[in-house]
Amino acid sequence: MTKLSYTMQTGFFGELDPTALLKKYGSPLYVYNEAVFRERCREMQSLIKGSPYTANYSIKANSNLTLLKIAREEGMYADAMSPGEIIVLEKAGFLPEQIFFVPNNVDESEFRFALDRNILVSCDSLDQVELVGSIASGSSLAVRINPGVGAGHHEKVVTAGKKTKFGIGMDKIDELKSLLTRYDLHLVGINQHIGSLFMESDAYLAAAGHFLELAASFPELRLIDFGGGFGIPYHKLAGEGRLDLDKLGRELSAMVKAFASNHGGDILFKTEPGRYISAESGVLLGTVTALKENGGTDYVGTDIGFNVLARPTMYDSWHDLEVWRDGVPVEGELSQQTVVGNICESGDILARDRELPHVMRGDNIVVLDAGAYGFSMSSNYNNRLRPAEVLIDLNGNDRLIRRRDTYDDLFRQFDV
Ligand code: LLP
Secondary structure (H helix, E strand, O other): OOOOOHHHHOOOOOOOOHHHHHHHHOOOEEEEEHHHHHHHHHHHHOOOOOOOEEEEEEOOOOOOHHHHHHHHHOOOEEEEOOHHHHHHHHHOOOOHHHEEEOOOOOOHHHHHHHHOOOOEEEEOOHHHHHHHHHHOOOOEEEEEEEOOOOOOOOHHHEOOOOOOOOOEEHHHHHHHHHHHHHOOOEEEEEEOOOEOOEOOOHHHHHHHHHHHHHHOOOOOOOEEEOOOOEOOOOOHHHOOOOOOHHHHHHHHHHHHHHHHHHHOOOOEEEEOOOHHHHOOOEEEEEEEEEEEEEOOEEEEEEOOOOOOOOHHHHHOOOOOEEEEEOOEEOOOOEEEEEEEOOOOOOOOEEEEEEEEEOOOOOOEEEEOOOOOOOHHHOOOHHHOOOOEEEEEOOOOOEEEEEOOOOHHHHHOOOOO
């Protein structure tokens, strides 16, 4: 077996294989493995031990209704960024007290949308606190704190520190307190999120420590949310190790326990993992449509444009690739090839100068770790159809969990 057949080694497709799945459902196609998804939910649900705790699944990573129902079955709560995310969570069976609305720069109607449903809202600026105070004086709310230090895999996903739009800075805490008094607001929750995709826990733990120091000055708190950002090894074919969740969990549990014994109270602690839950449970399958050489570069043309997977174009993100032919992984001598999509932009590059075996037209490409920020960031750019999503269930059976767009979908919002 070659090191390029990670999905085969892990039995990702159950009894099936990428060629059979593409024949059955068409290309490109997102495929999820239920067992992996459940395993990741369980790891996150048991991160903090010995204190009241739940992980909130951050559904921006993947909001497929079937996956949300599984997350709920696993006991997860969820955070929502928009009314659209709230209604999808309701549809999946989440109760108002299991949903945390953590929006950014929203208007009165969106706050009302959540408040009318008894969903706790978090305000991302003093201005948003004032807005909630003016429409719901006397109510309970949370605020998102910007701890001053961020982390992340790309500047576009660092969400704390001086150079981002997120959260209420530590220098504004006194102003926050006077606003709370002015509008008779009860600060029952604080949340933070320093950024996305860390593989070492130091920055997260340091931020959590500062957060708990701050928490001590708010006596009404019943929720402390440390945020998400837990990374996954995108370079797994090269042997990249996993984030040491046991160590992170042990240290976080100790900090939380110490806080709870000093301050008492009935506080629920939370994290907000998105990527960690869904990334490795999903792969993206596509098809090689054309090959060419230009200026010394060998191009592998596929149907995986950045409308299907935006991450490589948007953040230069790396996704490991496998090449399959007729139901088996392709082996043999490797050479550098650049894998591109079918979108009319030169930035439409899935993988640049990648070591791959000899590829032929009709081969299947398997893009690993595509379950987070894959389908959820897909679009109809170039009037292309968004792909279908399939679940490999616990018995190894495949099931369509979202149909592919149709051409009719492209006309749905027009009077034709
Ligand atoms: N909580 C808040 C407030 C967030 O803004 C985010 C992600 C999360 C939780 C979940 O972060 P995670 O655990 O998934 O790292 N599209 C980018 C990632 C953007 C993350 C935005 N916020 C990507 O594909 O890498």
